[in-house]
Amino acid sequence: MRSIKEAFNNIKGSGRKALITYIMAGDPSLNATKKHIIALEKSGADIIELGVPFSDPLADGPTIQRASERALAKKITLRKVLGFVAEIRKATDIPIILMTYYNPVFKFGVEKFVRAAVTAGVNGIIVPDLIPDEAGDLIREARTHNLDTIFLLAPTSTPERIRKAARASTGFIYYVSITGTTGAKLLIDPRMRKTLNSIKNISGKPLAVGFGISTPKEASSVSLLADGVIVGSAIVKLIGEGKKVTKFVRSLRKAV
Amino acid sequence: MKKTGGKSPDRKGHFGQYGGRFVPETLMPALIELEKAYNKCRKDKGFINDLASLQKDYIGRPTPLYFAENLTGRLGGAKIYLKREDLCHTGAHKINNAIAQSLLAKRMGKTRIIAETGAGQHGVATATGAALTGLECEIYMGSEDIRRQSLNVFRMRLLGAKVTEVPMGSRTLKDAINEALRDWTTNVGNTHYVLGTAFGPHPYPAMVRDFQSVIGKEARKQILQKEKKLPDCLIACVGGGSNSIGLFHAFINDSVRMVGVEAGGHGIKTGKHAARFAGGSIGVFQGCKSYLLQDRDGNVLGTHSVSAGLDYASIGPEHCNLRDMKRIEYTYATDNEALNAFELLSRTEGIIPALESAHAVAEAVKLAKAMPKNHIIIVNLSGRGDKDVEHVARIKNISL
Numbered sequence: 001m002r003s004i005k006e007a008f009n010n011i012k013g014s015g016r017k018a019l020i021t022y023i024m025a026g027d028p029s030l031n032a033t034k035k036h037i038i039a040l041e042k043s044g045a046d047i048i049e050l051g052v053p054f055s056d057p058l059a060d061g062p063t064i065q066r067a068s069e070r071a072l073a074k075k076i077t078l079r080k081v082l083g084f085v086a087e088i089r090k091a092t093d094i095p096i097i098l099m100t101y102y103n104p105v106f107k108f109g110v111e112k113f114v115r116a117a118v119t120a121g122v123n124g125i126i127v128p129d130l131i132p133d134e135a136g137d138l139i140r141e142a143r144t145h146n147l148d149t150i151f152l153l154a155p156t157s158t159p160e161r162i163r164k165a166a167r168a169s170t171g172f173i174y175y176v177s178i179t180g181t182t183g184a185k186l187l188i189d190p191r192m193r194k195t196l197n198s199i200k201n202i203s204g205k206p207l208a209v210g211f212g213i214s215t216p217k218e219a220s221s222v223s224l225l226a227d228g229v230i231v232g233s234a235i236v237k238l239i240g241e242g243k244k245v246t247k248f249v250r251s252l253r254k255a256v
Numbered sequence: 257m258k259k260t261g262g263k264s265p266d267r268k269g270h271f272g273q274y275g276g277r278f279v280p281e282t283l284m285p286a287l288i289e290l291e292k293a294y295n296k297c298r299k300d301k302g303f304i305n306d307l308a309s310l311q312k313d314y315i316g317r318p319t320p321l322y323f324a325e326n327l328t329g330r331l332g333g334a335k336i337y338l339k340r341e342d343l344c345h346t347g348a349h350k351i352n353n354a355i356a357q358s359l360l361a362k363r364m365g366k367t368r369i370i371a372e373t374g375a376g377q378h379g380v381a382t383a384t385g386a387a388l389t390g391l392e393c394e395i396y397m398g399s400e401d402i403r404r405q406s407l408n409v410f411r412m413r414l415l416g417a418k419v420t421e422v423p424m425g426s427r428t429l430k431d432a433i434n435e436a437l438r439d440w441t442t443n444v445g446n447t448h449y450v451l452g453t454a455f456g457p458h459p460y461p462a463m464v465r466d467f468q469s470v471i472g473k474e475a476r477k478q479i480l481q482k483e484k485k486l487p488d489c490l491i492a493c494v495g496g497g498s499n500s501i502g503l504f505h506a507f508i509n510d511s512v513r514m515v516g517v518e519a520g521g522h523g524i525k526t527g528k529h530a531a532r533f534a535g536g537s538i539g540v541f542q543g544c545k546s547y548l549l550q551d552r553d554g555n556v557l558g559t560h561s562v563s564a565g566l567d568y569a570s571i572g573p574e575h576c577n578l579r580d581m582k583r584i585e586y587t588y589a590t591d592n593e594a595l596n597a598f599e600l601l602s603r604t605e606g607i608i609p610a611l612e613s614a615h616a617v618a619e620a621v622k623l624a625k626a627m628p629k630n631h632i633i634i635v636n637l638s639g640r641g642d643k644d645v646e647h648v649a650r651i652k653n654i655s656l
Binding site: 054055056057058059061062065069072077078079102103104105106107108128129130131133134151152153154155156157158161165176178179180181184 | 268276277278279280281282283284285286424425430431434437438441442443444445537539540541542545548550552553554555556
């Protein structure tokens, strides 16, 4: 199994940046998700971010909210997603990051969750409603069991917040490109450049940018400023419409 | 008795193991800014005077502490006093918090306030605060609640607020909060989120408690004046928990029994209720760690109550801690008990309570009978029942 670190190391010097693609587990079924992951990898994704459906996804825009509702309607749970990752590990060694809200993890039991995730073959975790200040338990367990913890930063983040997230993050740091939810409209402005540079200087860790990147052109612009580009809602939208993701992801690959 | 006042919450907003901040990183600077602004304003004479003046001349405070002699006589036990928050401007205690937060938003230089609402009471209160302070206002409301509370939707619009429908999730209060948080995440620069109850990420639970604690401060003074002693028991309904903590807080270090009443809906066994303590477990939801109605996988369950204001899956974190400390007892009243209390108070006292407050009255009915006649109960009558009249008629199959 490749690690997230290896995924970032592999592209160093290649002129490429890491392409991180998000899909919702179980939308519209776990079988379909398996096919999508294989297709994403073949089309050039370096890392898979796998969403865990939750009843109250407050960091997500309408596209991923609907995907979450569809997956919940199929009774997809964190437990099932872990079983699914274990299963798919027979077919691929691409790094997989779970994106889950905190309550399912808390309810599962933080220590138990981290052990189960690592055993299943999960490489890292992103929890959009968990800030480093409240993540002591998760970080401790994750370090012990070698699970990457990826924290988020935003256009509003102060140097103090950047230092906090940088210390708490392993694998990479996730920069939320906009003040808003997933799938909102992207704006690349001088302020974003400045913030990204300041995060890179403070953290010295790989930096990936997500939220609002929906076209190869946007992905290309962002890739000039960061080590990785995260695309979610645009792919989830295609899946929701029953369309294939291959062509779109290939065009993203060429762009970053 | 264990002292619980003073340093609660801690610096990071924890009440014991509860509370804290579980939000997207984007909101952290806004929460820190709000905390700083609040800490400054609460000590600022200008802010204190402005708020006190509006409490008196605009909200109509102090609200009366009324001896419900007829109800007391009917039950034949302890003396029942009603703290008349139903007489506040806009008809409920919600205005205490909404006006204070509107003033705070204005002082922070924000030009826009947003809020969630379930039954519409907090939405109306916030729209009122916005009209008063000249701020732009947008209220989020689940499509299911919009359908049920069309009168309050119109009231908000009359007050100049934009009411935005939330068609996602269960289409009720919790989804309106999600959407308000999403809006705040997006428009955090110019917008303040007027959260309506003692819940959510720090500093909201402490700040809303402080803005509502005027209820208990007045009640304590009034009962000492009228009875020359403290009450034996306080009763309040608990949705998010702001009217109850508002009444209880001033008495927290006194030897006074306190009872919080949750919504028992159709009964705990049916699963159709909003009794977080009787039927829930610890979880993390909408900004804080607290008791939560959830399934085994950590998804939040649907709730039911005849009263929209109590129909919520979680409860303020300070309540959880005070329950652990055995300082406050929590029980529940079913829909039927609340409806009976609604009629009883209407007929004995000529006061139509909000269905939320009727839950507290229902508990008073149970407790008063078993208490001696020289004992005193204060019930927080948190809102008036005009908004519920249509709903009750529908339940009784009466077409208006």
